[in-house]
Amino acid sequence: MNKFIKIIICISIICSALPLAACETQYLGGSRDTRWEKDLNYLQNALPQKHVDAFSKISENNFNSEMENLKNYISKLNDDEITAEIYRITASLGDSHTSAYKKPDHVYPFEFYYFKDGIYVINTTTQYKRALYGKLLKIGDMDVEKVKEHILPLIVKDNYAMIKKSLPKYLMNADILHGLKIVNPAKSTVFTFKDIHGNIFDLKVNSQSAEDFKNKFIAAGKPDSSYPLYRQKSNLNYWYEYVENKKLLYFKYNKCEEEENESMEDFTNKMLKFMNTHPVDKFVIDMRDNPGGSDKYMNPIIQWIKSNKLNNKDRLFVITGRATFSSVLINLVQLRDETNVSFVGEETSGKPNHFGAVRTFDLPNSKISIQYSTQFNRISRDNDNTFSPDKIVEISIEDYINKRDPVLNYITNK
Secondary structure, three states: OOHHHHHHHHHHHHHHHHHHHHHHHOOOOOOHHHHHHHHHHHHHHHHHHHOOOOOOOOOHHHHHHHHHHHHHOHHHOOHHHHHHHHHHHHHOOOOOOOEEEOOOOEEOOEEEEEEOOEEEEEEEEHHHHHHOOOEEEEEOOEEHHHHHHHHHHHOOOOOHHHHHHHHHHHHOEHHHHHHOOOOOOOOOEEEEEEOOOOOEEEEEEOOEEOOOHHHHEOOOOOOOOOOOHHHOOOOOOEEEEEEHHHOEEEEEEOOEOOOOOOOHHHHHHHHHHHHHHOOOOEEEEEOOOOOOEOHHHHHHHHHHHHOOOOOOOOOEEEEEOOOOOOOHHHHHHHHHHHOOOEEEEOOOOOOOOEEEEEEEEEOOOOOOEEEEEEEEEOOOOOOOOOOOOOEEOOOOHHHHHOOOOHHHHHHHHO
16 A cells, blocks of 8 residues: 555544544533533434444334433433433344443442342342342332333343343442432342242342442452352453363353463464363363354364364253353354254353444443444344253252352263
């Protein structure tokens, strides 16, 4: 590329950015109500322009009507209520890769998980340790089913797995719960639980600053070897372990991104070399916690599988779960179509055909982050709203407490 062409390209990029920058300054400042109105105007204009197909699930008229209605109520709503409405309207586009997010100022010190028989606390602080492993029954005067009804409009409900994945995050967000008129974070809130012995009890809980609250959790350290494999080394994007007594190679694929200290290519070569030089009766690829990234990293592994004796439904297994999302679905479809694999676990929150190539922008005043899609990926001949494994195996609260993995146990005993 010659120097003249480079100059022209640079000028074009700068010029295209100038109107946007100039436009953004027009949306800054003013009174509280004016700032919110400017943010909503910015969202109303920017999201449809930036999104690859904003109105595939909702009409443009409907979207604009919702935005205008919210603007009319600015003076009657508090900041948390407006934020919750922005979450809801953004979710109404029906694209699970398009969402609004604001880091909460106040949280409740609980980590929840949606098990097959309810929502339980899986981590908390010493102050509220009685709630650990308790089943959530009520928040304030509202039973958990009613709480779920209030939260669901903020979630893109592609499938039930998406609800199970997303809903627990809102239950600890005191700002959003306030915006939904469930709690008042300025006051203590009564949470009602049922413990593992069936006893029902109330806890009066104060919201806390979101800064560093997780460092105070009871289980703040890294799970050691006493934990099941899937709960170990969650800080790594990929790792493997050889279970010698089972002749099983377990490959945990947490994220489709390269590690700083070991490229995916080097890791793949090391893992495949190990399998070529050791007796391996079963190869397990665990993608249950993989939110996506780049699908390209799995291609060498898939090609190796296709010509290997492990390419057999009784020897090759892929674990899926509610957190399996986005571009990793491309790898699931590849494995389904090109290998003889058995899928085990939960249905995925991600859809095989999905929006993606995500980018973000911030609303000028509130700094609420808006994530949006810039392309649509059609990778499957079917238009299923989830990827269903061949065998559904779910984890119970008893499994979690006793550090069992029924999914891997099913595979090893098969």
